[in-house]
Amino acid sequence: MLTIVQSDDFETEIQTPFCGTKSSIQLKGFPTFYENGEYVTAINLWMNHLINVKRAKNINSNVRAISRYWRFLESHKLSWKDFPTIKSNKPTYLFRNQDLLAAVKAGELSNSTASIYINHVIKFYEWAYYEGLIQFSKENKPFEVEFVSVKTTGMLAHINRNYVVRSSDLRIKVPRRTPEQSLNPLTEDEVKLYSRALKKQSIEFQIHQLLQLMCGLRIEEACTFPVSLVKRCNSDTYHVQISIGPHNGVNTKFGSVRTIEVPTVLMNKMHRYLISERRQYRECKGDKPIAELLITNRGKPYTPNAIQRHFNLTRSHIRNELNVHFQHRTHDLRATYGTFRLASLLDENIGLSPFDAMSLIMGWMGHKDEKTTWRYLNFINRNKASIRAVCFLDQVMDSVVNEYEDP
Template identity: 30%
Template sequence: MVSIVKADINMGALPFFDGELINISESQQIRSIKYQREYITENFSLLGSETRLKDCLEINLFFEYRYKGKFLRPKKGGQQNLLGGVTVKTIKSIANSLKLFLNWLESQGIGWKDLYAVSESEKAKEWLPPYQFRAHLIDRVRRSELSLNTANLYISHVRQFYEWAWQTNRIKKLPFTYSDKVIKKKYSRSEFDSIFTSFNHDRGIVVQTNNLTIPKKHQQKKMILNDGLSPLGPKELLSFYSSNYMQSQTRKLWADLALLCGLRAFEVTLLNESEIIDTTLDETKVYAVDIIGKFNKSRKILIPKTLMTRLWVHKNSGERLNRSAKWDNDNNSIRKPLFINRSGKRLNEGSISNITSRVAKELLNNKVKFTYSFHDLRSTFATSLARFLLENDLPLGFIQYKLMSLLGHTNFSTTQKYIDLARIVTYDKRMKSWVLEVFGDLEQALSIEAMALELGD
């Protein structure tokens, strides 16, 4: 059985033996390794197994390549570590996918290198380990045990591992192939889609694809309209912000970044202090700020002036400056996060996402049921903004484009759920006044932007 273990490991450069011996048992010793340049990485995910130890060691080396940026280095602007590779969080996600893969291989009694049937024939490929694993994932999707997106994430990590194994000469040939695909979209002025305005509509967009993905046709039946979407109403927002636990100004900032700007919990941890500015220096009402989201995608979010003012106060508070000094002692990076913990490190995502569960526990003691998650604050933002844009009669294509860009979605279907829900949600006067307070200053700017995009300017 393969499992994930967390370890603090040295990813330093220029290793050497210093002559010191370390006892690993009563009869065994190993030589100590030192590094000319040390780099300690905390809570790094590794795979361990008594039955698949060799496989785990190879995969752990793959993790090191990804973390050091020696293989599939993150794109420019993406979330990286100081060594130039992916983050510890990304390694954790990859480790989870490959743990599932190895455990499945164990259950089938096969090895990941069993590529004896490598052939151009699609029928022959079905017997290869990665394709058998894909068939296993498809079955789980059909049984509604996995979402299509999650299954494709698992198989993409498996695919990356095989690519690495091929590039490092561990296998002689890739078991899958790549090809170019042209995506076409018809242009309709009645439903303007600004994402495609910069391309030739006849030729379409050329994208690279492969034959080891899970097609959309395997997606489970369409769920009910608001499945997974739980925007808070004025009553729930009042209960949430009135709780004792939420009287902390810092926690209120975390919640407001989700509610007023649509940030995910981990995106709050990635907000850089350099993006926070003094609002007394200009008359700006809404600030465009850069953030790194899912899949290392960079996007701009909008922060209302009142919230930016509070973030500026937090940035310059005494407690935060003390923590900032600790950060400076341990880091050479100029990309200092706004939120730093007591140890002078970047705030953990769980510290932020858990605030709703802490509030729920408190409210339950007072006989009040609160079943919302931190992500539901983001859902409230998305649904409220969609309703605002719809009520201002902006083109549907522009609404889709704007929501996608502000929320960091990768496809229209996710965005469309919020638009569909916004069409049936009825806000009372208190909720509508709150929405206008947050988005009201954007009305004219958004209308001008929509018109400019439609005209192709």
């Protein structure tokens, strides 16, 4: 069984080349992998490399990819170092075909996510070979290296029409989609359906999903939403504006700081949870106070992986028990907020111009490029029949927000 523990920062000694002097340096902690209680050296050296050598700001996708690959190896009793002669029997190809592509076909992963995961696995093997942790031969190798010609689309395309990049035959192609097609917000009926299914889940998962759906937070931003921002609000105000970023513990994309709007009813729901016996009991399981609002039954802050597992179970419930085709990811809740909230701002009764409405949404959602926000306006213009210019989310999610359940 694979277990991942976040290690603390640590200090280590280094020796200066060509002289006998020693010094110590402070290194950052990283996600540490254990398999059946044993330290997984190869993965942990890779994680240390990403954090303390490459200085990567965010390795969540690396962790998800490698942990998914390692669990696949574990379940199929495969070794990460052994590669049979027949390509289809190699663990990397089995992982690509039987796990990633199967998940894409079932709607559990997008093509782009599967492509990112397999690329992380490829990078891991390339690094392990460079560091001498694994040896490749003509017969014993995880993949075939290929060189792919890519068409140039920049300003100098008329001079150099193509350029060649190194790739592998493990790569997963991502179908080209228009910017508007990449958005997959929930429809009104789907929001109502999801709200009913959400009421049967734990209070922690409810709050996380509502932060995404009603505030436009990314999955990790909602996981790291801090206790310090939670307060009791008067019902006179409709929304509360708060600042989020690294300064108060929220892991925003690129470490940026932005102001978001939180509905008063959701803020009060979070406050009730904060002072509840349920949360206090969970916090007591840890050895120190937890800055994050949402705590698991093991006394740890929620992680994106844990949220994904809960979401998959909820999606399966909707598909199997309710017999409804529900083809969404957690990130689609954020897209749902963007489309419905922008539609509400463009309502004739409010009187905002498209430019002002776009500026507000861009700030609340933390878009660095205004082209990202324009996708929402284009999506609304193309789907006017399904996006009504009312704050629909506040209406349909009211029952979830105001009910305090501890299933």
